[in-house]
Amino acid sequence: MFGVEPICRVLTEHGTKIAPSTYYAVKSRPASARAVRDERLKTEITRIFVDNYQVYGARKILGWRTPAEVLEEQLRSSQQASVAATG
Template sequence: MIDYIDANKDEFGVEPICSQLPIAPQTYYAARNRPPSKRAVSDEETAVKIHTVHRKNYGVYGARKVHAQLKRDGHPVARCTVERLMRREGLRGVSRRKGPRTTVPGPFSERPGDLVDRRFTAPAPDCLWVADITYIRTS
């Protein structure tokens, strides 16, 4: 709310905006003049160190490895704090996991024709057999 009031106070004034919002003008002025909290100051210092570690390791370190590196460098910080700050700064590690690759189209070559004309219901048993081999490795 403070940012909104800052952005619009030249056009409307602080008191009219505060009368429409659930905030008193004294609260706005107190928040504007208040120094940053200890957590905000330490978060900024830690964020700079996280950026340094992340960049030094080619952007592949995730929160666990960044936390371990900061601990080795003598900067004790909780892992949840590292996770929160990395999320806030948009930093992510690289995952080695590969998800299932279901369909990889090959080059356009001759493919078998559609013998059932996309109708997968049979009038009686043993008239139509259909199978899905998407998850079967065929190489």
């Protein structure tokens, strides 16, 4: 119903100049490392949520690990990735 070009035209009329090519450039970029990691975490959290009979809450979902342990694991994996990337 609404395309990119008409929306960009209206934004330009109101003082915010955005070219349609800017939109398409952003949409064609690959996902960032953070977005990929967040998607992986969402999958894992959903699995834990289902395994725990869909009892919602951070204490139930992360009950088998403390938030500090989760953060430590994330930091360790990101450090390993950066070391591997540098060779």
